[in-house]
Amino acid sequence: MIALLKRDLVLALRAGGGFGLGLAFFLIVTVLVPFSVGPQSALLGTIAPGVLWLGALLACLLSLDRLLALDWEDGTLDLLATAPLPLESVVTIKALAHWLATGLPLVLAAPVLGVLLNLPGPGFLWMVISLALGTPALSVIGTFGAALTVGLKRGGLLLSLLVLPLYVPTLIYGAEVARRGAEGMTVATPLMMLAGISAAVIALLPFASAAVLRVNLR
Amino acid sequence: MTLTVTDLAIARGGIPVLEGLTFTLEPGQALILRGPNGAGKTTLLRTLAGLQQPLAGRIDGAEDRIAYAGHSDGLKPTLSVTENLTFWASVFGGRDIGPALEAFRLGDLADRHAGNLSAGQKRRLGLSRLLVTGRPIWMLDEPTVSLDREAVAMFAGAVRTHLAQGGSALIATHIDLGLDGTILDVGPYKAKPVLDSDFDGGFL
Numbered sequence: 001m002i003a004l005l006k007r008d009l010v011l012a013l014r015a016g017g018g019f020g021l022g023l024a025f026f027l028i029v030t031v032l033v034p035f036s037v038g039p040q041s042a043l044l045g046t047i048a049p050g051v052l053w054l055g056a057l058l059a060c061l062l063s064l065d066r067l068l069a070l071d072w073e074d075g076t077l078d079l080l081a082t083a084p085l086p087l088e089s090v091v092t093i094k095a096l097a098h099w100l101a102t103g104l105p106l107v108l109a110a111p112v113l114g115v116l117l118n119l120p121g122p123g124f125l126w127m128v129i130s131l132a133l134g135t136p137a138l139s140v141i142g143t144f145g146a147a148l149t150v151g152l153k154r155g156g157l158l159l160s161l162l163v164l165p166l167y168v169p170t171l172i173y174g175a176e177v178a179r180r181g182a183e184g185m186t187v188a189t190p191l192m193m194l195a196g197i198s199a200a201v202i203a204l205l206p207f208a209s210a211a212v213l214r215v216n217l218r
Numbered sequence: 219m220t221l222t223v224t225d226l227a228i229a230r231g232g233i234p235v236l237e238g239l240t241f242t243l244e245p246g247q248a249l250i251l252r253g254p255n256g257a258g259k260t261t262l263l264r265t266l267a268g269l270q271q272p273l274a275g276r277i278d279g280a281e282d283r284i285a286y287a288g289h290s291d292g293l294k295p296t297l298s299v300t301e302n303l304t305f306w307a308s309v310f311g312g313r314d315i316g317p318a319l320e321a322f323r324l325g326d327l328a329d330r331h332a333g334n335l336s337a338g339q340k341r342r343l344g345l346s347r348l349l350v351t352g353r354p355i356w357m358l359d360e361p362t363v364s365l366d367r368e369a370v371a372m373f374a375g376a377v378r379t380h381l382a383q384g385g386s387a388l389i390a391t392h393i394d395l396g397l398d399g400t401i402l403d404v405g406p407y408k409a410k411p412v413l414d415s416d417f418d419g420g421f422l
Contacts, residue, residue: 002308004305007294010301014296017296074292076292076294078264078286078290078292079288079292079347081268082285084311218269218271
């Protein structure tokens with residue numbers, strides 16, 4: 001399992017691996033928002049938590065279509081399915097590798113980009129906490145979507161359509177934590193909901209992903 | 219332990235291709251699968267490897283003992299030969315990759331990226347993966363595609379060594395490998411066409 005994680009991270013860092021792609025997208029989206037909204041720093045500060053969360057979510061989505069598709073194309077998935085590793089742990093490791101290569105950089109970049117959007121002072125901490133809690137769920141749900149569409153040629157658009165509705169609860173509670181945090185309100189309720197969603201998704205979805213992968217490998 | 223297949227029926231894309239297939243594969247034995255294109259050789263190998271479910275029949279002694287090599291080699295172009303092989307070795311329990319590199323004469327290519335290898339070299343790397351799995355039953359689907367004559371001999375040698383060590387191999391191939399294996403022609407087991415009343419079956 002460690003070998004698979006290591007290999008996926010090395011692949012992400014090598015040429016064409018897509019590391020930094022999500023991060024660059026996140027950067028560009030948040031830089032474009034002030035241009036489109038105009039010079040109204042009060043308004044920017046109000047929408048900053050939502051914009052950052054939406055940007056992070058779309059950046060996560062960007063690299064999903066290669067999560068399993070590349071392994072499918074070169075036959076690696078077939079071989080992994082016949083290897084001693086259970087498919088459940090394969091998809092979990094894949095999701096973890098995706099989070100480390102995409103989600104974690106987004107979490108770390110969010111406070112820097114928050115400055116660009118005039119995010120209010122108390123919001124920075126909650127922005128990071130909400131993204132750190134929420135992005136693992138985005139990776140795991142995304143892996144499920146990738147498992148559903150593996151084997152489809154150009155399945156990227158279908159993948160986005162399948163995954164985006166599933167992202168809604170994470171987005172609602174994640175952005176709510178960040179917004180309340182930025183306004184100095186109490187965040188306990190949405191924070192617990194967000195943590196609950198992430199925990200449930202991480203615990204349950206790998207089984208579903210492995211099951212659909214088995215069907216798709218036939 | 220012997221691989222025993224009893225009255226096996228398999229399907230591809232919901233359509234039965236082979237039925238009533240019965241054979242055994244003893245340790246030290248090589249079975250050469252023959253049959254025209256589309257006869258179901260690949261489907262049979264994938265079913266035995268556990269990648270799909272049989273329609274009917276029993277497969278005994280296959281669980282976690284099969285090393286499968288399909289049409290694609292499962293190589294990552296941006297990883298070097300050594301990295302590719304080390305990955306598979308550690309997935310299958312961390313064997314030394316030295317003997318595998320030597321058996322397919324990949325030593326000189328060890329630091330090259332797999333993406334820069336020729337088709338035949340890639341295949342040799344894909345086949346060398348079998349040696350690091352340490353699994354007793356090899357299921358090989360057209361293993362000699364894009365191999366030159368020398369590499370085919372190299373591969374036949376590796377299979378012979380594997381058989382001598384008590385392993386066994388099921389090989390779908392159209393060329394003569396010079397192995398003294400039994401030939402299994404799947405032609406006579408061709409499934410009779412059926413009128414498909416279970417429409418949903420194709421989706422499940």
